Each structure stands twice: as C-alpha cells, then as structure tokens.
Amino acid sequence: MAARDEVLLTIENLRIEGLSGEDWTEIVHGVDLTLHKGEVMGLIGESGAGKSTIGLAAMGFARDGCRISGGRVTFDGIDLTAAAPAELRGLRGTRIAYVAQSAAASFNPAHKIIDQHTETPVHYGIEDRETARKDAMELYAQLRLPNPEEIGFRYPHQVSGGQLQRAMTAMAMACRPDLIIFDEPTTALDVTTQIEVLAAIRDIVDQFNTAAIYITHDLAVVAQMADTIKVLLKGTEVEEAPTEQMLSNPAEDYTKSLWAVRSFERPIKQRPTDTEPLLSIKGIDAAYGPVKVLDDVSFDIHPGMTVAVVGESGSGKSTTARCVTGLLPPTKGEIWMDGAALPARYQDRSRDQLRQAQMIYQMADTALNPKVRISEIIGRPARFYSGLKGADLTRRVDELLELIELEPDAYRDRLPGELSGGQKQRIGIARALAAEPRFIICDEVTSALDQLVAEGILRLLGRLQDELGLAYMFITHDLATVRAIADEVVVMQHGRVVEQGPKDDMFRPPHHSYTDLLLSSVPEMDPNWLTELLKARSAAGASEAATI
Amino acid sequence: MSDPVFIALCLGGLAAAVLVTWRMGQMSAMRTLIFCLILAGLLALFLGAPALRFSAIVAGLVAISAAASWVFRAALLMVAPTSMGPALRAAPLTAAFGMLVITIYAIAGIFAPLIAPFGEAEVIAGAFAPADGTMILGADQLGRDMFSRIIFGARNTVGLALLATTLAFLAGAAAGLFAAVRGGWIDQILGRVVDVIMSVPSLVFALLILSILGTNLTIIVIVIAVIYAPRVFRLTRAVAGGVVTMDYIEAARLRGEGDWYLIRREILPNASAPLVAEFGLEFCFVFLLISGLSFLGLGIQPPTADWGSMVRESATMISFGITTPLIPAGAIALLTVAVNFVVDWMLYRSSGLKV
Numbered sequence: 001m002a003a004r005d006e007v008l009l010t011i012e013n014l015r016i017e018g019l020s021g022e023d024w025t026e027i028v029h030g031v032d033l034t035l036h037k038g039e040v041m042g043l044i045g046e047s048g049a050g051k052s053t054i055g056l057a058a059m060g061f062a063r064d065g066c067r068i069s070g071g072r073v074t075f076d077g078i079d080l081t082a083a084a085p086a087e088l089r090g091l092r093g094t095r096i097a098y099v100a101q102s103a104a105a106s107f108n109p110a111h112k113i114i115d116q117h118t119e120t121p122v123h124y125g126i127e128d129r130e131t132a133r134k135d136a137m138e139l140y141a142q143l144r145l146p147n148p149e150e151i152g153f154r155y156p157h158q159v160s161g162g163q164l165q166r167a168m169t170a171m172a173m174a175c176r177p178d179l180i181i182f183d184e185p186t187t188a189l190d191v192t193t194q195i196e197v198l199a200a201i202r203d204i205v206d207q208f209n210t211a212a213i214y215i216t217h218d219l220a221v222v223a224q225m226a227d228t229i230k231v232l233l234k235g236t237e238v239e240e241a242p243t244e245q246m247l248s249n250p251a252e253d254y255t256k257s258l259w260a261v262r263s264f265e266r267p268i269k270q271r272p273t274d275t276e277p278l279l280s281i282k283g284i285d286a287a288y289g290p291v292k293v294l295d296d297v298s299f300d301i302h303p304g305m306t307v308a309v310v311g312e313s314g315s316g317k318s319t320t321a322r323c324v325t326g327l328l329p330p331t332k333g334e335i336w337m338d339g340a341a342l343p344a345r346y347q348d349r350s351r352d353q354l355r356q357a358q359m360i361y362q363m364a365d366t367a368l369n370p371k372v373r374i375s376e377i378i379g380r381p382a383r384f385y386s387g388l389k390g391a392d393l394t395r396r397v398d399e400l401l402e403l404i405e406l407e408p409d410a411y412r413d414r415l416p417g418e419l420s421g422g423q424k425q426r427i428g429i430a431r432a433l434a435a436e437p438r439f440i441i442c443d444e445v446t447s448a449l450d451q452l453v454a455e456g457i458l459r460l461l462g463r464l465q466d467e468l469g470l471a472y473m474f475i476t477h478d479l480a481t482v483r484a485i486a487d488e489v490v491v492m493q494h495g496r497v498v499e500q501g502p503k504d505d506m507f508r509p510p511h512h513s514y515t516d517l518l519l520s521s522v523p524e525m526d527p528n529w530l531t532e533l534l535k536a537r538s539a540a541g542a543s544e545a546a547t548i
Numbered sequence: 549m550s551d552p553v554f555i556a557l558c559l560g561g562l563a564a565a566v567l568v569t570w571r572m573g574q575m576s577a578m579r580t581l582i583f584c585l586i587l588a589g590l591l592a593l594f595l596g597a598p599a600l601r602f603s604a605i606v607a608g609l610v611a612i613s614a615a616a617s618w619v620f621r622a623a624l625l626m627v628a629p630t631s632m633g634p635a636l637r638a639a640p641l642t643a644a645f646g647m648l649v650i651t652i653y654a655i656a657g658i659f660a661p662l663i664a665p666f667g668e669a670e671v672i673a674g675a676f677a678p679a680d681g682t683m684i685l686g687a688d689q690l691g692r693d694m695f696s697r698i699i700f701g702a703r704n705t706v707g708l709a710l711l712a713t714t715l716a717f718l719a720g721a722a723a724g725l726f727a728a729v730r731g732g733w734i735d736q737i738l739g740r741v742v743d744v745i746m747s748v749p750s751l752v753f754a755l756l757i758l759s760i761l762g763t764n765l766t767i768i769v770i771v772i773a774v775i776y777a778p779r780v781f782r783l784t785r786a787v788a789g790g791v792v793t794m795d796y797i798e799a800a801r802l803r804g805e806g807d808w809y810l811i812r813r814e815i816l817p818n819a820s821a822p823l824v825a826e827f828g829l830e831f832c833f834v835f836l837l838i839s840g841l842s843f844l845g846l847g848i849q850p851p852t853a854d855w856g857s858m859v860r861e862s863a864t865m866i867s868f869g870i871t872t873p874l875i876p877a878g879a880i881a882l883l884t885v886a887v888n889f890v891v892d893w894m895l896y897r898s899s900g901l902k903v
Binding site for chain 2: 325326327346349351358359361363367368369370371384431435478
C-alpha cells in the first residue's frame with residue numbers, strides 16, 4: 001500500500017442524461033467520487049444502477065444516446081467534461097485505460113493480439129514497435145499467460161476467454177496508465193478461470209501502483225479487489241466505505257439486503273426411499289458431429305426433488321439437457337421417464353411426454369417471442385395441451401400470472417419488451433407451468449439476473465416446487481445457487497459425471513479433486529480469501545511437485 | 549408582363565408557399581422550398597425570367613403536393629379507425645404523399661372506363677396532336693387520347709405488376725420459411741433450385757420463355773413470379789434463419805407445435821419488417837421489368853394501353869422536342885417513388901429503425 005494521499009480523480013456532482021424516445025431523462029443523479037493514486041475503488045449495484053455509465057464518465061466519455069449534463073470530472077487537474085476531443089484522445093489509452101466485460105467482443109478478430117496491444121504506444125510515440133512488443137511479452141508473462149513469447153501472435157479466437165481477458169488487461173497496461181476502469185472483467189468467466197484473472201489483475205495493479213475503478217455486481221469479487229467500495233442504486237450513491245467496514249458493518253438497508261441475499265438457503269429435502277425415479281438418465285453418450293461431448297452420463301431425478309448439475313462451460317451440462325428434451329438424440333444410452341424409455345428424438349415423443357418435461361431458459365430475452373402478448377405466450381401451452389378456450393383460458397392465464405406473483409390486469413396484454421429482466425424470467429416460468437409439467441429443466445435461469453432479482457426467482461421456484469411437487473433439473477455454474485436450492489448435486493467435467501450425491505455430502509469433504517477446485521474457487525466475502533487461497537494452492541502445488 | 553413584375557410575383561408566391569408549409573410543421577418540405585427560393589433568386593439574377601419560371605413551377609409543385617398530402621392525411625385520420633390514429637398522425641408527409649399517389653392510381657385503375665374520356669384504342673385526332681380542350685395531354689402516334697391511355701395503363705401495368713409481385717412473394721416467402729424451419733436436405737434442394745434460376749439473367753430468361761410460349765398475360769405473370777421468387781426466398785430464408793435459432797422457437801418445437809404454427813405465429817411476426825420493405829422494392833422492379841418487356845414488344849400487346857409500350861412507341865419523338873413519351877415515363881417514376889415512400893415509413897414503424 002504505497003502513499004495514497006495524492007488525489008488522482010475527482011468526480012463532483014456528476015449528472016448524466018440518457019435519451020429515451022425523444023426526451024432526455026436523468027440516469028445518474030449527482031454522484032461524487034474521489035480516487036487517490038494507486039487506490040482501487042469497487043463500484044457495485046444492480047443493472048441500471050449507472051455503474052458502467054459512471055465508469056465511462058471517469059474517462060470523460062458518454063455512450064451514444066447519453067450525455068454528461070452536469071458536474072465535473074477532474075483527472076490530475078484536467079477537467080474532462082470541458083476538455084477538447086483531441087486532449088481526451090491523448091489521455092485515453094495512455095493515461096486512462098478501459099477493460100471491458102467481454103474481451104471476445106472487444107478485440108478486433110481480424111488482427112493479432114499483440115498488434116492491437118502495441119497500437120496505442122506506437123501511435124503516441126511512447127515506444128517503438130520492437131520495444132512495445134518486448135514489453136507486451138513481459139506483461140503477458142506477469143499476467144501468467146502461457147507461452148508469453150508466442151501467445152500475442154495468435155488471433156483473438158485462438159485463445160480462451162480467460163486468457164483473452166488477461167490479454168486485454170495487459171493491453172490496458174501497455175502505456176502504464178494512472179487509472180484503469182475495469183467493467184465487469186470476470187462476469188463472463190467460469191469460477192475457476194475467474195480466480196486466475198482476479199489474481200493477475202490484482203498483482204499488476206499493485207505492482208505499477210495503478211489506480212482502478214472496479215465495476216461489478218459480485219460482492220465477493222469486489223471484496224477481493226477493492227480498497228473502498230461504493231454502492232449505487234438507480235444512479236445515486238447509497239454509501240461508500242473502506243472494504244472491511246463495508247463488509248462487516250454496512251450502514252444502509254439496501255446494502256444489508258444485498259449482503260443478505262447470499263445467505264438464502266432452502267431446507268434440504270430427503271429423497272423418499274421407496275419412490276421410483278421420475279426421470280432416469282442411463283449411460284448416455286452424445287456427440288456434435290465427430291466431437292464427443294457426453295461420455296456415459298447417468299443420474300436419476302426423483303419427484304419433487306431438485307437436482308443441480310454443475311460444472312464449467314463446456315462440461316456438458318446443457319448438452320445433457322438437450323438430450324433429455326430430445327433436441328440432441330444420444331448416440332448411446334437411454335432416458336427413462338416413469339419407468340419407460342423416452343423416444344430419443346422429440347419429434348417421436350407423444351404430446352403428453354412433451355408436456356411432462358418443460359424448460360426454462362437462461363436468456364429470457366430470446367426465450368419469449370417479442371411480438372407475442374403475455375396472454376398468448378402463457379395461454380398457448382394451456383390451449384395446446386389442455387384445449388382450454390375463451391373464458392376458461394383467460395381464467396387459467398390469470399391464475400398462472402398470480403402464481404408467478406404478477407398482477408394479471410397489469411401484465412396480461414403486455415409485450416415482453418415492456419417487462420424487466422426478472423419479470424420476463426417469471427413469464428418464462430409461467431409458460432413452463434402452463435403445460436402442467438412434473439419436471440422442469442432450468443438452464444442457468446438466474447445467471448443473467450441481478451442478485452436480488454435472482455433470489456426472488458429462486459424463492460419463487462422453491463415455492464412452486466412445494467405447492468406443485470415439481471422436480472427440477474437445475475443447470476448452473478454458480479455454486480451459491482446450488483447451495484441455495486439443490487437437494488442433490490451432479491458435478492460434471494469434460495462430458496463426464498465426476499461426482500454426485502446429496503447436497504450436504506457434496507459440500508463436505510472429502511471431494512473429488514475437481515469438485516474441490518470448483519468449491520474453493522467460489523469467491524467468498526472475506527477480503528483475504530483470494531490471498532489465502534492462492535497461498536494454499538501454491539503450497540499444494542509445491543508439495544505435489546515434491547512428491548513427483 | 550414585364551420581367552420585374554413577374555419576378556416579384558413569383559418570389560411572392562414562393563414565399564407564401566414556404567409560409568404555408570412551415571405552418572403545417574413540415575421541416576423537410578420547408579427546407580426544400582427555401583432552397584428553391586434561393587435557387588430561384590440566383591437563377592433570376594443570372595439567367596432571367598425563364599429559369600425563374602421553371603424553378604417557381606418546381607417549388608409550386610412541391611408546395612402543392614405537400615399541401616395535398618397534408619389534406620389527404622387529415623382526411624385519412626377522419627375515416628381511419630381510432631386504433632390507427634396515432635400511427636397515422638405520426639406519418640411523415642412523404643408517406644402521406646405516397647399513399648395519396650397510390651390511392652389516385654388505384655382509383656384510376658379501378659374506375660378506368662368511367663374516368664377516361666375516350667376508349668383505350670379509340671383514334672380521335674391526328675398523330676401527336678397537341679393538347680386542346682378535349683385532350684388534356686394531347687394524342688399519341690396514332691391519334692389516340694394520351695390521357696385515356698394513361699388511365700387504362702394504370703389498370704393494366706400496375707394490376708399486372710401487383711399480381712406478379714404477390715405471386716412471387718407467396719411462392720418465395722413460403723419456400724423460404726419452410727426451408728428455414730425444416731433445414732437439412734429440404735433447405736439444400738430449395739437453395740440449389742433457386743441458385744439455378746438466379747444464374748440465368750432475368751431479362752434473357754423472360755425473353756426466352758415468352759418467345760417460346762407466346763406473350764399471354766398468364767404466362768407473363770408466371771414468368772415474372774418465377775424470376776422474382778428466388779430473391780424473396782433468399783431474403784426470407786436469411787431473416788427466418790436468424791429467428792429460428794431463438795429459444796422461443798425451440799420452446800415451441802419442444803411443445804410439439806407443427807411447422808405451420810411455427811411459421812405463422814412465431815417466425816412471420818418477427819420477419820415481417822424486412823419482407824414488407826422487400827415487397828415495395830420488388831414491386832418497383834417488377835413494374836419496371838414489365839415496362840421493359842413491353843418496351844421490347846414482349847409484354848402487354850397493343851392495342852392494350854401499357855406505360856412501357858407507350859414510352860417505346862413514341863420514344864423516337866423525343867429527339868423532335870415532343871414530350872409525349874415523358875408522360876408515361878413520368879407515371880412510372882411517380883408510382884415507384886410513391887411506393888418507396890410508403891414502404892420506408894412502414895419499415896420505420898415496424899422495425900423501430902432510427903433514421
């Protein structure tokens with residue numbers, strides 16, 4: 001912790017307006033912020049809180065359709081709101097850098113990584129091309145990228161997501177800026193990859209004494225990274241405090257509610273011993289063309305139980321769901337429902353078999369037809385399976401809307417575009433319920449939602465399970481969700497089931513080594529968690545190396 | 549009339565037009581008029597009265613069509629159902645102008661025998677007789693009334709184009725949607741058939757078929773539909789292909805819905821915006837192709853009035869300074885512009901595109 005008394009960035013009474021239709025509406029209502037040299041500030045809040053907008057404003061930038069309507073942003077004595085475009089251009093990239101959420105979308109796919117890296121320093125004449133390349137390779141090494149000499153000469157699609165995110169951090173470091181804005185740099189990554197990126201970012205920020213604004217909605221992540229935390233809600237500041245104090249003793253109710261979400265947990269249900277499994281996956285293999293993605297996957301789902309399927313992306317969780325629904329016929333093995341084998345292809349299944357298993361999707365935006373009204377989205381399955389018509393159908397739609405805690409009169413005639421993310425997901429649930437299923441596949445249903453909204457969805461799913469006796473196959477990569485809702489857990493890696501059993505057993509050692517890695521990678525609220533974990537892992541690595 | 553008085557009158561008239569348009573709240577039309585005003589002033593300075601007269605006429609035409617469109621939109625607002633009200637009120641003047649022109653053409657086409665003062669093949673004067681009390685547009689090369697033939701031409705040319713475009717759309721869009729929903733070998737076969745049709749230059753293809761099978765109206769319509777359906781197929785398949793990957797399509801499939809439901813309820817509402825725009829464009833192309841075929845002598849046969857052949861029959865006269873061939877050509881141009889105005893507006897509305 002170097003001397004941090006020198007102020008680098010001040011934001012005073014920042015107001016930002018956004019264009020909605022024809023009118024300008026204020027979306028950031030007077031936020032103040034002071035950042036010292038070498039300090040890391042975490043900005044947290046739900047989507048729509050104005051985190052990213054404020055982050056961009058710290059560079060004197062407003063997105064298309066937004067404008068800075070009031071206040072001052074002063075960076076090292078320069079007023080960015082009044083600075084000429086040429087002056088801003090000179091600052092951005094060299095003294096202020098930005099790391100975006102999706103590195104895959106932010107790199108130009110047509111150029112090599114290192115060429116994009118060296119563009120800024122070469123353009124501003126800070127370094128010549130050769131020096132810039134050498135420097136890039138050093139940064140790659142410091143960020144623990146494999147083959148730092150060579151990796152820069154690949155194209156963005158030739159490296160993994162976590163590596164790309166680190167390459168982007170390296171790129172932001174290219175001119176040794178005084179300030180870096182990190183806009184959710186690890187949100188799109190798996191927990192195990194997230195650790196590496198977090199550690200790399202933290203090291204490099206420490207090493208160069210760079211100040212940073214770290215934007216995220218994940219409290220545990222911000223606890224590892226930030227010296228101070230600022231909580232935002234709907235464009236206003238809720239509170240700001242040093243990390244330790246904020247975690248142990250938040251002052252505001254809103255902050256407390258954010259903290260409390262993490263402790264939500266449903267009582268576990270014991271699997272009844274005498275029942276037959278509702279759904280039984282028996283040794284299925286599956287492949288996309290010649291690529292085998294599932295290898296001998298087997299597990300059972302009992303009536304009224306929640307089975308969480310966890311694993312990183314690419315582990316075969318969603319493919320298993322596609323096999324169960326019949327979208328991808330398995331190459332080997334069978335899926336049994338109610339003691340009889342289901343036809344492999346959904347086209348060959350009977351209407352009743354289709355009705356029994358419904359699906360809720362991750363992206364509610366693409367799961368609901370934007371041109372169809374809510375009453376029809378929910379009403380169609382009821383009409384299709386049960387043949388309801390007229391007044392009966394309307395009554396059923398209202399009933400379903402009430403079930404998902406939305407006011408029928410207010411929502412019946414809306415289009416999906418007129419709903420919030422959480423409401424859309426509720427409609428997705430209602431559509432599944434309309435079929436009166438016994439089994440629902442939930443594919444990452446909460447990963448696109450804010451924590452408070454996600455908690456609401458999980459509570460709703462729990463209540464519906466209790467009332468309707470539904471069984472869930474809950475696909476997720478988020479172990480906090482698993483802890484909250486699962487009765488049984490299936491851990492998958494590389495298309496295989498590596499471990500399965502009741503939830504309590506899974507969260508208690510001994511684990512399979514992969515389960516252990518997954519579990520230990522879930523960020524915790526303790527600010528020292530990352531340091532401790534890395535220490536433990538390097539110790540373990542050393543002892544392993546010693547035994548070999 | 550002396551020149552200064554004439555110039556003053558024209559400028560005064562233009563200024564009045566600007567004022568009227570401005571009061572109607574039409575910025576773009578007003579800008580056009582102000583431009584005309586400045587241009588007219590400059591022309592008058594350098595070239596004298598005739599140039600001024602020309603620009604004054606142009607500006608007057610813009611002002612009159614703007615006013616007519618405004619009145620037409622107001623009239624539409626009165627007769628249209630209330631649900632259409634807000635959309636219509638927000639319609640730009642260009643769209644209203646397009647609708648006005650299309651309405652006029654439709655009325656002319658439908659009620660042609662009632663409106664036209666003479667029959668379409670009736671010889672009433674000498675060749676290229678100038679306009680007079682009975683013939684407001686003069687006579688063509690055989691002494692037939694130009695105005696009557698334009699009116700009948702609206703019925704024949706536009707009707708035929710509409711029929712052919714609709715047919716091309718029904719066939720192309722149906723095949724495209726089917727290919728997108730089914731995929732696999734059905735998609736492949738349809739796609740390759742379309743490639744084969746598109747590999748033959750369209751005009752050559754039309755000439756070939758029409759010379760073999762003869763120039764009867766049914767064959768013209770079918771040939772044109774065959775030529776244009778592949779373009780519609782490609783567009784529809786591309787648009788629907790994007791929609792088909794959405795999760796809501798998967799949800800509907802897993803529900804057990806049939807292809808017809810998927811196409812009608814899930815895909816079509818999300819693909820209609822580009823299709824509507826394409827319809828407007830294709831209509832214009834078809835219209836021009838029919839006119840082109842008529843010009844070449846393989847389209848609608850004389851003595852049936854048709855704008856394309858009317859241009860051809862009197863085309864040579866343009867070198868003698870006779871403006872007769874410009875009238876049907878202008879009729880074609882006007883409709884093309886009008887249709888595109890309306891389509892632009894519909895596209896803007898259904899897609900939420902920002903201009």
